[in-house]
Amino acid sequence: MTVGFELGGRSFDSRLIMGTGGFRNLELMAEAVTASGAELATVAMRRVDPAARGSILEVLEGAGCEVLPNTAGCFTARDAVTTARLGREALGTDWVKLEVIGDDRTLLPDPAELLEAAETLVADGFTVLPYTSDDPVLARRLEDAGCAAVMPLGSPIGSGMGINNLYNLRLIVEAAGVPVILDAGIGTASDATLAMEMGCDGVLLASAVSRAEDPAAMAHAMRLAVEAGYEARRAGRIPKRLLARASSPEAGVPELT
């Protein structure tokens, strides 16, 4: 019953995007990606390793999942732009998950470098999906720069803290004219459900699934969680009330004493 969404001019049925980092092996990754129902999965660009076995590209193809190269590991706009171009060259896609990191302990994005890289890549014809902080002003600047979506964090990559600032996320969602995809910080299913209830169009996560004890089971839980949050938002939740409202009729109560 979940309705798909438009991203970068294309339609997707699944609102869950998988990151592929952190799986103990490609088999577990394949099971989890399949269980998640994701149609898009991120990959990183790294030096060729002659010793490496198995091809992530074939595995993702087998799971019916397209690859989305990221610029993980870049600390400057310049490196991120070059890495995006390498991803395009290697994978034949002009989509990129743009990351420009500003601090290596928290992996939080560098706002000025991120914005500069986004402007350059948009001008170069990329479909830019930027991993950003939860700063509503930066999100707006990224949209103004022509990004196809904004992907604010809930909390730092791999921290599993969930969404630290619901207020900022709300401001981003209310103001956004492009899809908002919560990226980073999801730790468990309820975090994903909440993100969707807040009005996000999708969720991107990796560690919450890849580093769970049972990745495939958590991937399925996340699939359900994203659908639950999406459907709940559309169903129109009840308002919060400070006092109770009886769910049994107050009329017709017998006199028993």
Next chain:
Amino acid sequence: MTVGFELGGRSFDSRLIMGTGGFRNLELMAEAVTASGAELATVAMRRVDPAARGSILEVLEGAGCEVLPNTAGCFTARDAVTTARLGREALGTDWVKLEVIGDDRTLLPDPAELLEAAETLVADGFTVLPYTSDDPVLARRLEDAGCAAVMPLGSPIGSGMGINNLYNLRLIVEAAGVPVILDAGIGTASDATLAMEMGCDGVLLASAVSRAEDPAAMAHAMRLAVEAGYEARRAGRIPKRLLARASSPEAGVPELT
């Protein structure tokens, strides 16, 4: 993939119990109960209304749902016991959702009266499912009294505030030897997911569905939410970390500048 549970010596596939109060009409109730997948639904005992149209019993039967009479509206142990016995007589079930209210603005339970009623009904052969506060000591006393489950509130009935005290819920779950069912306060899907992740065995809700703009859609969202939370708990979530953990490899990063 959700595994059922034992309650009162019987097995249930669905971990979602529906309250039937607050629906605008029986048709909406039927759709929602069906969409929820619930196997158990509460009803209240009220004076016969000759003008009433339609039979809730037939509707629930049609939805494959058993009835669970409650004692809503009772403010003393004595009235609750009598009401439970009337429910048994009318519906031919010795199961009861026991409510003894202590305050009519918040509909919070009266601890001493609730405990007394539970002891009486257990002695009278009832399968007692008590709606209780989130007080871990009271939950323990109710279990010691022979209740088949404990059903702590998340927040007041119909308030939609969710779970106000995760800490107490955690204490209840850790100590309980009977199923713990979160009852009251659920406002939206993520509340139900969180309750299951906290270790509850099930969720009981009414207003969140019956008073939603689209009850059937919310009922389905709740069904998914309960399953998502249950599966996530079993999948073994990642621990929360104060700093980031990279989800892309730190090895093999190129030198681009």
Next chain:
Amino acid sequence: MTVGFELGGRSFDSRLIMGTGGFRNLELMAEAVTASGAELATVAMRRVDPAARGSILEVLEGAGCEVLPNTAGCFTARDAVTTARLGREALGTDWVKLEVIGDDRTLLPDPAELLEAAETLVADGFTVLPYTSDDPVLARRLEDAGCAAVMPLGSPIGSGMGINNLYNLRLIVEAAGVPVILDAGIGTASDATLAMEMGCDGVLLASAVSRAEDPAAMAHAMRLAVEAGYEARRAGRIPKRLLARASSPEAGVPELT
């Protein structure tokens, strides 16, 4: 600028009541009690220890602080009542901080036993200050039973978690006709400030001061914190707003570009 309050028919200038447990020695206790400005301090009743050096009674007298015997360690109404009477006999006061514990891991109160003990002691002429859970119904029953105050916990004794359920505390404060004193769970100054802002008439704490690295310094911080919260509540705080409200004039802005 903090105005005193009436408790048990007497007036107190200080709204901070000190527990005396947990200090490494009587000297540290004396410094801290003095720094706190408290006029009332709890003591426990225990078997005479011939080896014990120093008299807590003299030390508290020296600090200008009256003793308030408690019933710590009692798990039944009967033991609590006897312990209260022993305190009255030993210390010549009919005031008692009533504790009836229901669980030895969390030291949470037993609601039914607590209520029974309160009724007995009130009938016996005691001024009863009950340590209770944050259950608004139980608080109401204790007031109805004739207690001189209600003393809900913020979180378990010595846990330092602060106030776990602001909603319940708010309900208790709104409904109470006797002073509400937050008792147990305070970890740091802001917890005490918040309790007073919520409308509590006073704060009772022990571990937060006695087990701090510098008890006297923390005692002074708590004194300021209680006053700050009390004054802030009386000063009429601004409402919370979802959007900004400029604190600099929007008129008279120059055209500089």
Next chain:
Amino acid sequence: MTVGFELGGRSFDSRLIMGTGGFRNLELMAEAVTASGAELATVAMRRVDPAARGSILEVLEGAGCEVLPNTAGCFTARDAVTTARLGREALGTDWVKLEVIGDDRTLLPDPAELLEAAETLVADGFTVLPYTSDDPVLARRLEDAGCAAVMPLGSPIGSGMGINNLYNLRLIVEAAGVPVILDAGIGTASDATLAMEMGCDGVLLASAVSRAEDPAAMAHAMRLAVEAGYEARRAGRIPKRLLARASSPEAGVPELT
């Protein structure tokens, strides 16, 4: 007992900086500034109003408070730099509270413009105190640019929501080599106490006092609140524990039954 701090190469006894916006008149402002004990107060630069009565400069002088011009109302680095220079020319101080706003509904700062303005003003010899978001990377960049402090928001100006993201504030405090002053969002005393407990060196607030029902009373509450939080942090709070720790001895408990 609160120890002063170094800011911009000078020493201050008070860790509370007052904004002067929002007072109903200069008399209320004078009372509140005096009650707050602040030594520094912000002012805005606006067009001369021939009709205006009273001089804010004389009032602040009378309260023993120095003026700190801000750049409120500027949306670009260029305007903010010019406004800072006008403030220096008018008031003979090279200190500036730097604001570059990115959105007029939330008054959140524009990260890139703010950083550019800070670099320009530092090069021009200013002591720059930037109002910034709670982004730890931006805070670091501002410090690297030579700012004399970083002043992250707790929540939007005038919102009174308090501190929305304690985690980011913690990261900023841990990493900062210059004073951290919480600026914007404070609603009541406990917010200020918490900010200091988190390790902030000071607090800057306006609306919480100027728009309170009784500004002078709230100013005094804030003064106590800042001191309480500062002292509590230095006193070494107890750790949070998930279970209780008895504050009365477990030895020597009598056998009464």
Next chain:
Amino acid sequence: MTAVRINGEARDLPAGATLDEAVREAGAPQGGRGVAVAVDGEVVPRGDWSGTPLREGQRVEVLHAVQGG
């Protein structure tokens, strides 16, 4: 005539009337499926209705299940 209260309303039933008549009076469905009855706060099993004469001033509560909880 016997004056009783049925579901809170005063009713006069013919002398010697039994509980099943009160149940009918209350508007319960034929045979009283899904219905339970209390007289003066005590439950009376369906099987005893016809054998239970009503006495002056008794309070009869005739209940059934409704949406709730």
Next chain:
Amino acid sequence: MTAVRINGEARDLPAGATLDEAVREAGAPQGGRGVAVAVDGEVVPRGDWSGTPLREGQRVEVLHAVQGG
């Protein structure tokens, strides 16, 4: 001799011993300021100590105030 328990410990007191001797035995300060006594769970006021003979097997609790709460 009378065998009693004082603060949990077995003690033998001379036959005819009264409660004030038990209190002294417990190590309470002279005159018992700040001390209270329970025998078999019942409080005995200070004024009655000297007039209260001890009986075989009684449990005497002698308490005083300590840091707590």
Next chain:
Amino acid sequence: MTAVRINGEARDLPAGATLDEAVREAGAPQGGRGVAVAVDGEVVPRGDWSGTPLREGQRVEVLHAVQGG
């Protein structure tokens, strides 16, 4: 005459008028304590006011400190 804008309002000043006259025109206190001036977005130090002739169409902003922040 020289047409300028002072604090956003159109003003005609005598030909050859200098900046200090514009400041006076704006209603600034004598001597301009606590006042700063920008012409076309550039700050002009107080000392230069009397030596700065106004040109047609210039935008003069005359500012002072007010409650804020």
Next chain:
Amino acid sequence: MTAVRINGEARDLPAGATLDEAVREAGAPQGGRGVAVAVDGEVVPRGDWSGTPLREGQRVEVLHAVQGG
């Protein structure tokens, strides 16, 4: 011989060697599917590899997709 760095390691390639040899040297799969190359920080399209001679001291990065993000 031409001394270059391939993926961070010093390598000597025969004089006149072109970029495709460096790619092979790096251990990339035949034809270099899923591979991209940068020389001194500039991307070189696959089609140009064989026509790009290597010069002394150049840094060649040969990348492919791995699990990440």
